[in-house]
Amino acid sequence: MTPPILVEYDGPVLRITFDRPERLNALTTEMLTLAADAVETAGKGTGVRVVVLAGAGRAFSAGADLGGKTLPGVDTIDAANRLTLALREIPQPVLAAVGGPAVGVGCSLALAADVTVARASTYFLLAFVQVGLMPDGGATALLPSAIGRARATRMAMLAERVPAPLAAEWGLITHSVPDDTFDDEVERLTRQLAGGPTAAFARTKHALNASSLPQLRSALAVEREGQADLFTTADFAEGVAAFREKRDPEFSGK
Template sequence: MEYANILFKIENGIAQLTLNRPDKLNSFTQAMHLEVRHALGTIEADKTVRVLLLTGAGRGFCAGQDLSDRAVEPGAQGVDLGASVEKFYAPLIMTLRSLPMPVICAVNGVAAGAGANIALACDIVLAAKSANFVEVFCKLGLIPDSGGTWILPRLIGHARATGLAMLGDKLSAQTAEDWGLIWRCVPDEALQEDAYAMAEHFASAPTKGLAFTKKALQLSYANTLPEQLKVEGDMMRELGYSHDYREGVAAFIAKRAPHFTGE
């Protein structure tokens, strides 16, 4: 597929996907959705990929939906926003959450609307100090979509989630870190280097164990403690037969660096 709205490459086990409409703050159009979907499908099919690094080009990560791509004049017939969520945003969020590998998001500037919630759906979020997160939906008479109403209260609690969703105030990257919304706020000039270093770490890590960790944490929101203990037991049983577990133990005993294959 020819990519006009994203940059995408796979190298040394690292998939890098960059939203690339910098003149529009990388806001989503239908065309960009289709390109991102194709790239994620490529990642799912490529067994050499062990980590995804998602970021944006230019001065912003993503401003959410490009409103000009589905503009509607006051008084004119409305558009079915539910169809847009169901066709594009919901599958995107579900894919990011279910990829059997770590997903890192490097937020290099504003992350607004769906752009904020796409970032927060990733496993580990690094943000430049100048970046900010804005749930702008309330200013358009909408609700936080792309998983926003699910993700926000789980990360920062009901009160803070409600304030962000109903006021639409900008949240700085530093405050986002202080609240536990993201993993880390870093100096602007260090963002891409730090994010890539983390991707390199995951590219040589025990991928299957990390994928199971990701899945177990997600299941915990719906499970009782006995149910979650059963999940942990089942996962540990399977991981105990994995190459990476055997390699990890052998390396520990031999006092050498492990060589994980992701299997």
């Protein structure tokens, strides 16, 4: 079977691509684990100087796969947390190339990058509450650090789409670029980072983590505990049923 992600080495560039375009790159535990393996390996002196994370087709990622035979569980949360930490703690810079919607944990992972470049036509969405869940993948730390508690709450509780230009204006992402120049801009920034002062990038990233994300690990633990409880609720069951039946959920609060 074809692996659900592509891992490609291009000189000093490691390109990791979620590769389930027919499912809008809905993420499975396997995909998250394979991506985390690749990122962690790159951080061990392999000659990689920049990591590029992208999605094949018309989406970056639609979030966790709710349409498969097996629903996401704590193992999925653990794999997502591992990837988020790998993206933040690897010394090399990480560039997320968001060519289409970044939804749910896909949004969390896009925001865990150091540089996040998005097509102007796309959007970011924390859709967790639409299926009776809470944000995960580190979103409860990443968002308030970037855009403040009020805007983070708006995204987390109201599940509003944030268009890429507004995301850049808020400081949620670093770049929103016209669709027709997106690929060129991603390549330009990739080469700039790959040719930059690697040791200085590593020290800068470490310092930014220390000052802006000191609670990331504890946030991941809180998210894991909360999500594990929510997986057992009637609202989650209703949210998944509504998602699969393409209708609005009717939550009971239980």
